[in-house]
């Protein structure tokens with residue numbers, strides 16, 4: 465069960481962040497409203513929120529997931545692959561000191577974004593992407609094995625729709641995978657029960673289980689039906705403004 469989440473309010477410079485989506489410029493009032501709804505949903509799931517202050521220097525700073533990976537045994541600060549985002553880690557380091565006695569960290573020449581890390585129980589999938597490089601993935605794998613976790617890498621660099629591995633993959637109940645068709649044949653996912661997401665609902669693959677509920681983006685009825693059929697209780701959230709900046713549900717918090 466998760467008890468806590470760390471979130472960071474969107475900054476007023478949010479619309480200047482990195483994006484490839486081509487969906488237009490986000491409307492700031494709507495961004496703040498959608499973020500408030502997201503935070504309320506986490507609280508509805510029983511989590512206590514630590515809210516980091518917005519920082520106008522970091523337009524992408526609200527996507528806190530990319531700055532750390534939190535596990536039962538260790539917290540690992542990342543070194544984000546986008547230079548404009550590397551300064552975001554400092555505020556996360558300060559926040560995590562209250563919860564973890566020791567912090568590990570990825571360092572140059574390694575780069576790694578938290579969005580590329582998906583864990584199913586004690587096993588981690590590490591996306592090799594245009595943000596997470598081989599050195600970062602290797603450093604991360606070494607830290608994991610020192611703490612008794614296993615891992616496998618998944619190269620997504622040839623899948624243009626995916627910024628991060630978790631843009632197309634989510635793990636539910638520690639072992640059931642929600643994944644897009646483009647990932648279905650990857651050997652790392654062999655043996656797992658899967659819920660498949662078709663290309664036209666790809667954005668909904670980035671769903672998040674928080675205790676007894678699953679947060680899922682609004683507007684993707686087939687993914688909603690597939691999850692409900694398996695008994696999941698959904699909280700459906702409008703994510704339109706975050707989608708414009710390539711961000712999904714998981715990116716907006718760190719849950720632990």
Ligand code: CIR
Pocket residue numbers: 481482483524527529530546549578579580627628631709710711712714715
């Ligand atoms: C970026 O390009 O870094 C941000 N605009 C979006 C980050 C999304 N994060 C995530 O998927 N974990």
